[in-house]
Amino acid sequence: MNNQPVLFLDSGIGGLPYCRHFHGHNPAEPLVYVADRASFPYGPREQGELTGLLITLMKRLLRLFNPKVVVVACNTASVSALAALRKAFPGLPMVGTVPAIKPAVLESQQQRAGVLGTERTINDPYTMNLAARYRPDCTITGIAAPDLVEFVEHRYALADEAERRRAVVPYIEGFRAAGVDTVVLGCTHFLFLLKEFQWAAAPDIGIYDSIAGVSHRVEALLDRDEQTLRTDRGCGEAHLLVVTGASPLEPSWQRWADAFDLTLRRLEDLDPPENDLHAEALTIPDWIHR
Numbered sequence: 001m002n003n004q005p006v007l008f009l010d011s012g013i014g015g016l017p018y019c020r021h022f023h024g025h026n027p028a029e030p031l032v033y034v035a036d037r038a039s040f041p042y043g044p045r046e047q048g049e050l051t052g053l054l055i056t057l058m059k060r061l062l063r064l065f066n067p068k069v070v071v072v073a074c075n076t077a078s079v080s081a082l083a084a085l086r087k088a089f090p091g092l093p094m095v096g097t098v099p100a101i102k103p104a105v106l107e108s109q110q111q112r113a114g115v116l117g118t119e120r121t122i123n124d125p126y127t128m129n130l131a132a133r134y135r136p137d138c139t140i141t142g143i144a145a146p147d148l149v150e151f152v153e154h155r156y157a158l159a160d161e162a163e164r165r166r167a168v169v170p171y172i173e174g175f176r177a178a179g180v181d182t183v184v185l186g187c188t189h190f191l192f193l194l195k196e197f198q199w200a201a202a203p204d205i206g207i208y209d210s211i212a213g214v215s216h217r218v219e220a221l222l223d224r225d226e227q228t229l230r231t232d233r234g235c236g237e238a239h240l241l242v243v244t245g246a247s248p249l250e251p252s253w254q255r256w257a258d259a260f261d262l263t264l265r266r267l268e269d270l271d272p273p274e275n276d277l278h279a280e281a282l283t284i285p286d287w288i289h290r
């Protein structure tokens with residue numbers, strides 16, 4: 001039995017619906033959700049830079065939380081860096097989040113599917129290769145929506161339904177103009193706008209996401225080795241929302257923590273910079289002591 005947490009990671013609030021979905025089906029499992037506010041947004045970053053940021057952050061998170069499974073609840077990070085992360089941390093079970101392209105291409109009547117994501121996800125060959133692998137005769141229209149990522153991260157909680165609907169309409173109209181009849185929400189942030197997307201897309205466009213798929217994948221990992229990976233403790237400890245970056249945190253973080261029933265912590269408070277210095281000191285090369 002194993003009481004280490006399942007750790008979810010995204011650049012911001014995007015992965016919270018994924019975390020909640022998993023929790024709804026696995027209420028006993030301890031959870032740590034990490035919002036990498038210090039490096040938000042991931043979408044405009046180059047692959048090498050993003051990979052470096054993620055490896056550095058992950059080292060710190062592993063040292064602090066010793067998770068039994070890491071869920072990269074971010075399409076951008078998964079598409080660009082999951083392979084490098086797996087290589088950097090062999091033996092650590094990791095679940096990625098990639099756009100739910102398979103059902104969208106297979107179920108498209110018009111042989112035209114759309115993917116909405118960050119610029120990194122849309123421009124990464126991985127995304128298009130995925131489509132070609134499952135249905136080469138299906139045309140894919142990719143739209144990058146960095147404004148919508150910003151909207152969800154910084155404005156969603158204050159916006160009323162009319163504003164939320166206005167935010168998604170131009171994207172759905174773009175897909176409709178391209179003759180698309182299935183659209184994949186290829187960024188975890190967009191799950192916050194699922195209802196609005198479904199409203200704008202009805203009745204001719206279907207909306208697809210990866211939330212249930214990711215949760216099943218984590219469950220399958222835990223169940224594969226139930227004796228050693230499932231918890232026996234039940235939900236004894238608070239689940240954490242850990243936010244990176246400088247103080248003070250914007251008040252919205254406490255509201256997100258309350259809304260998702262998580263206890264808010266700042267990474268730098270749990271792991272002050274002195275610890276980093278200490279960690280660095282341990283890896284100083286020998287020549288320095290000569």
Ligand code: DGL
Nearest residue numbers: 011014042043075076188
């Ligand atoms: N939520 C992330 C995703 O799924 C990306 C948002 C960002 O640009 O940081 O791609």
